[in-house]
Every structure is written in C-alpha cells, then in structure tokens.
Amino acid sequence: MLERTHFLGAQRVPLMDCAGRVLAEDIVASAALPALPSSAVDGYALRAADARKALRVAGESAAGRPFDSPLEPGTALRILTGGVLPEGADCVVMMEDVELSGDVVTIPGGLQPGQNFHAPGADLRAGEKVLPAGVQLGAAEIGLAAALGLAELPVGRRPRVALMSTGDELVEVGKTPARGQIPDSNRWALLAALREAGAEIRLLGIGPDEPDALRRLVVDALVGADVLVTSGGVSVGTHDLIKPLLESLGDVHIGRVKLKPGKPFTFATLPEEKLAFGLPGFPVSSLVTFEVFVRPALRKMQGFTQLQRPTLPVRLGYDARATADRTEYQRVNLRRDGPDLVAVSTGSQSSSRLMSLAGAHALVRIPPGDQGIKAGAMVDAMILSLP
Numbered sequence: 001m002l003e004r005t006h007f008l009g010a011q012r013v014p015l016m017d018c019a020g021r022v023l024a025e026d027i028v029a030s031a032a033l034p035a036l037p038s039s040a041v042d043g044y045a046l047r048a049a050d051a052r053k054a055l056r057v058a059g060e061s062a063a064g065r066p067f068d069s070p071l072e073p074g075t076a077l078r079i080l081t082g083g084v085l086p087e088g089a090d091c092v093v094m095m096e097d098v099e100l101s102g103d104v105v106t107i108p109g110g111l112q113p114g115q116n117f118h119a120p121g122a123d124l125r126a127g128e129k130v131l132p133a134g135v136q137l138g139a140a141e142i143g144l145a146a147a148l149g150l151a152e153l154p155v156g157r158r159p160r161v162a163l164m165s166t167g168d169e170l171v172e173v174g175k176t177p178a179r180g181q182i183p184d185s186n187r188w189a190l191l192a193a194l195r196e197a198g199a200e201i202r203l204l205g206i207g208p209d210e211p212d213a214l215r216r217l218v219v220d221a222l223v224g225a226d227v228l229v230t231s232g233g234v235s236v237g238t239h240d241l242i243k244p245l246l247e248s249l250g251d252v253h254i255g256r257v258k259l260k261p262g263k264p265f266t267f268a269t270l271p272e273e274k275l276a277f278g279l280p281g282f283p284v285s286s287l288v289t290f291e292v293f294v295r296p297a298l299r300k301m302q303g304f305t306q307l308q309r310p311t312l313p314v315r316l317g318y319d320a321r322a323t324a325d326r327t328e329y330q331r332v333n334l335r336r337d338g339p340d341l342v343a344v345s346t347g348s349q350s351s352s353r354l355m356s357l358a359g360a361h362a363l364v365r366i367p368p369g370d371q372g373i374k375a376g377a378m379v380d381a382m383i384l385s386l387p
C-alpha cells in the first residue's frame with residue numbers, strides 16, 4: 001500500500017508557517033555560526049598572556065556594536081555578551097574577576113586562551129549539513145534556519161484529504177439523536193487524527209446509504225483532493241456501498257485485512273494518483289486502521305523519513321489472548337516498573353468501545369494463532385504517547 005503512495009512534491013513556505021511541516025531538502029550551512037568570535041559573558045577581552053597585569057581599557061564592544069580596531073598591546077576591551085572579540089584578543093575575563101580603577105583593569109592569573117567566547121564555527125561550520133530532508137520542523141529546527149538567514153524553507157506539500165462519514169443512522173453532533181440514531185463521532189475523531197498526521201482536511205459531512213447520492217458526493221469531493229477517507233459502509237451488509245463505489249471509480253487493492261479491530265479496511269487507487277481509504281465504521285476500528293495504514297501513507301506523501309510511530313520494548317502485564325486468524329492491536333497503558341515499561345490492558349477491547357483507546361499510551365501487536373502471549377514476555381509497543 002505504501003508503494004502506491006507518492007511524495008506530493010515540495011513548496012517554499014515562510015518560516016511563519018513552517019512549524020510541523022516536513023523539510024523537503026537538506027539544509028547546509030552557507031556560513032559558519034557564529035561568523036565572528038563572540039563573547040559568552042560580560043567582561044574584558046584581552047590576551048591570555050597579559051594575566052596579572054594592569055591594562056588600559058581601550059573601548060567597548062557590545063552586541064551589534066563592534067570595536068573596529070585591533071587590540072593594542074597593554075590594553076583590554078570592555079566586552080558585553082554577544083560582542084565581537086577584537087583582533088588580537090584570545091580570551092575574555094568575566095567582569096566579576098577583575099578590579100577596575102578609572103580606565104585601568106587589573107587582570108587575575110590563570111587565563112586560558114579561548115575562554116569565555118564562542119569561536120567562529122563553534123556552533124556550526126560552513127558547509128556542514130544542518131538538517132536532513134525528511135525531518136519535521138519544530139522550534140529548534142526553525143530557529144536554526146532563521147539563524148542561517150533563511151526566510152523560507154522547502155517543505156513537502158500537505159495532502160488534501162476529503163473526509164466523509166457514511167451511514168443513515170448518523171446525526172450531526174449536537175443534534176438530539178432520534179431512536180436508532182447516533183452522533184457522527186468518527187468525523188471528529190478522524191479530523192483530529194488527520195490534523196496530527198499533517199493533512200489539510202475538507203469535511204464532507206455524512207454520506208447517505210444510497211449509491212447514487214453517495215457517488216455524486218464522492219466524485220465532487222475528489223476534485224481538488226489527493227485522498228478520500230471514509231468511515232463506515234465497508235462491511236458486507238446490503239447498505240455497505242463504499243467498496244462497490246471505489247471499484248467503479250478506480251482499483252480496489254485491499255478489501256479486507258487480517259487485523260483486529262478493522263477487518264473490513266479498504267484501500268483503492270483512483271485516477272490521477274489519488275488514494276481512497278475506506279475505514280470501518282466502528283470507532284476504534286476506524287482509528288486503529290488510520291494509525292496502521294493511513295497515517296504512514298499521509299506522512300510518506302509529505303516526505304517524512306519516519307513513517308511509523310516509534311516502538312519501544314515493553315513487558316506485558318497481562319496474558320494477551322490471540323485471535324486465531326487476525327493480528328490484534330491491543331490498546332494498553334504503560335507504567336514504569338524499575339527500568340521496564342509494563343503494558344496494562346485498557347480493558348474490554350471491543351471495537352465500539354472508544355474508552356479502550358482514549359488516553360491509551362500504546363498499541364501492542366499480538367500475532368494470530370492460538371498461543372497468545374503470556375504476562376512477563378517482552379513485546380514491541382507502538383507508542384502513541386508516553387506516561
């Protein structure tokens with residue numbers, strides 16, 4: 001499925017809008033940082049060889065206001081944090097370590113060349129790779145780019161996702177459901193998941209369980225979308241219309257998966273390299289299949305290097321029963337026990353029970369079979385958040 005998913009291309013974006021975006025090209029330092037020797041403290045710039053001497057204060061170098069001549073023998077320069085060291089100085093003595101009398105400073109002993117200033121290139125050498133393509137831009141990364149004078153960065157385009165819930169039982173959240181109706185909770189859960197995954201979302205609302213109306217809605221929505229995400233309507237009941245619709249619009253590559261929760265997950269490719277994900281209707285199934293299939297695909301489209309959630313080895317704190325023919329993603333909380341993280345079940349793993357996923361720290365993958373995994377065994381957990 002990921003092999004049918006492609007990078008959407010790069011765009012240049014001002015730093016203002018770069019947070020959370022994915023860098024599309026390596027960034028290499030065009031110049032050293034700092035460019036000039038820069039004082040780390042308030043004090044006096046001088047030659048280390050002038051330790052224990054009384055020196056005339058020749059002037060001042062403050063941040064943004066350098067002293068423009070070289071340091072003459074027998075002199076020191078008052079320097080403030082961020083001030084440029086004058087040519088000839090090889091160290092800075094802190095203000096509190098000297099004695100000042102008029103315009104003469106008496107310097108203590110034990111000075112080391114290089115002390116109390118940042119040498120050119122100490123933070124970054126010219127030509128050094130600063131950030132690799134594929135990283136997500138956070139505060140430090142954006143700060144680095146800004147320090148190098150880059151006002152815009154090349155980032156991966158965000159996938160445009162059209163999101164639709166299906167089912168005649170659904171009502172808008174906030175309206176009172178009539179008998180047999182339920183609020184359309186998947187729309188909001190999936191909207192949040194899509195945002196976290198970096199998508200731009202267009203909400204299509206609730207699609208009806210009626211083939212022609214559903215088709216019109218989907219065909220319209222696909223104009224200007226890279227991806228269609230639906231929930232519901234993918235099981236094999238007579239009202240399950242998504243699979244035949246996607247078959248008529250493109251190629252269905254996956255119509256069922258050996259996964260619990262989420263068996264009816266459907267994946268199709270549509271003309272113009274568009275993708276469609278038909279997620280199951282049960283709330284936990286839709287979010288778990290989103291995690292397993294949709295999120296990595298959306299990240300690949302943006303150029304992320306890291307497509308999957310991080311995993312950590314954890315100790316099972318319960319006997320995990322397996323499902324005979326399906327891999328099970330069990331929702332767990334993690335707690336610390338000495339050096340270990342211990343996974344504790346979030347309770348009933350029913351695919352309609354969102355409480356099994358709310359606040360869950362991780363998903364633990366239990367392979368199919370009749371064995372299960374006994375408490376105490378180490379397993380890999382897909383981390384959603386750490387305790």
Ligand code: AMP
Nearest residue numbers: 165167184185186232233234235281282
């Ligand atoms: P379906 O795949 O359409 O048969 O739906 C399976 C189950 O998920 C049914 O119990 C639906 O009521 C429920 N469901 C479907 N869509 C949603 C939704 N948008 N929000 C909450 N529950 C849903």
Ligand code: MG
Nearest residue numbers: 166167232233
């Ligand atoms: Mg339905």
